[in-house]
């Protein structure tokens with residue numbers, strides 16, 4: 001009898017015991033044996049091909065709330081102070097979140113996109129200027145530069161972090177460069193030592209796109225105010241959310257005042273209601289969002305601990321699946337916010353199947369919160385059209401590292417990391433099953 005047969009016999013025997021009331025613990029033993037059975041060379045049928053999925057139970061729902069958010073919303077309702085002018089929650093959240101990130105000032109705005117725009121305006125970035133940034137990011141990083149009239153200049157990424165490769169920044173600097181905008185993608189801080197050093201050498205501003213990096217740390221310091229300004233998003237998918245919202249943080253009082261003015265139709269902090277000192281816009285946040293965000297921020301530390309533990313466990317386990325490589329962590333990243341858990345997929349270990357097939361198979365096995373992620377941003381039609389309009393013509397660069405990685409990376413959403421150890425095991429089991437069948 002082969003190995004498969006032996007395990008099947010053991011599982012059958014234990015199944016018999018399970019129905020015997022005296023057979024305590026047999027259910028657990030069956031589970032363990034079943035896992036070993038799955039690890040034998042026997043070829044199971046993938047769920048995508050009609051087999052039974054590894055899991056059917058749901059993943060943690062997002063966003064999360066309880067009676068604290070309910071109470072906060074009702075308090076705002078009953079207070080009748082629904083706007084920022086007379087409200088207390090947005091202001092309090094600005095202080096609380098800024099302090100959480102190790103910054104002195106915070107200015108809330110309706111979303112992360114506008115946070116980037118306000119930050120660029122405050123830094124004086126405008127027509128004809130260039131902003132050096134990463135091509136592996138959400139479109140807003142580049143579209144915010146375009147919205148203020150500046151040109152995003154894409155620099156290739158580091159293969160281990162998928163963040164801007166600092167070794168390539170200096171070659172991209174021109175007399176028109178005004179700022180470097182590193183993105184802490186997935187919550188994994190970019191190499192801020194090198195970014196800040198390059199900026200200092202060339203007299204450039206640094207704007208951190210920390211829209212996915214709440215609580216992330218670079219060498220023990222929270223990101224966001226390591227450069228001149230930092231931006232965060234609280235949109236629905238984010239690790240702390242009010243549905244929509246964003247914030248700019250900084251340690252620079254002058255920049256904080258400027259951002260405040262820009263987000264409040266050009267008013268100044270102690271000025272009159274109809275005293276407009278510059279052109280700005282109404283980017284104030286309603287109190288509902290401030291109230292929700294304060295509660296969400298209270299919940300974040302515990303969620304961060306859970307994500308840290310699950311990410312460590314999952315990373316170690318997935319590294320054992322041939323063809324899957326979780327992105328390694330730079331030891332200077334003392335905390336990853338884990339907005340995304342990113343794994344490199346090597347099709348050679350999966351019978352040459354493209355990444356899209358793997359994602360579909362993983363989803364069919366019940367690992368639904370997984371996806372392929374970004375394309376290099378300079379390939380997005382919106383960016384190409386905008387740059388062509390600026391320059392009369394646009395030939396996208398070929399940045400080899402981001403080109404390769406953007407076609408290999410698999411994302412697992414942050415909600416997955418709020419599950420338990422069995423949830424993590426189910427991901428590994430599903431990936432192992434697919435690899436066994438295709439590999």
Ligand SMILES: Cc1ncc(COP(=O)(O)O)c(C=O)c1O
Pocket residue numbers: 111112113114137138140141183209211212233234235244245246
């Ligand atoms: C890296 C990055 N930058 C900017 C943004 C824009 O934030 P928002 O969606 O709140 O406008 C996001 C949000 O998805 C993001 O992930």
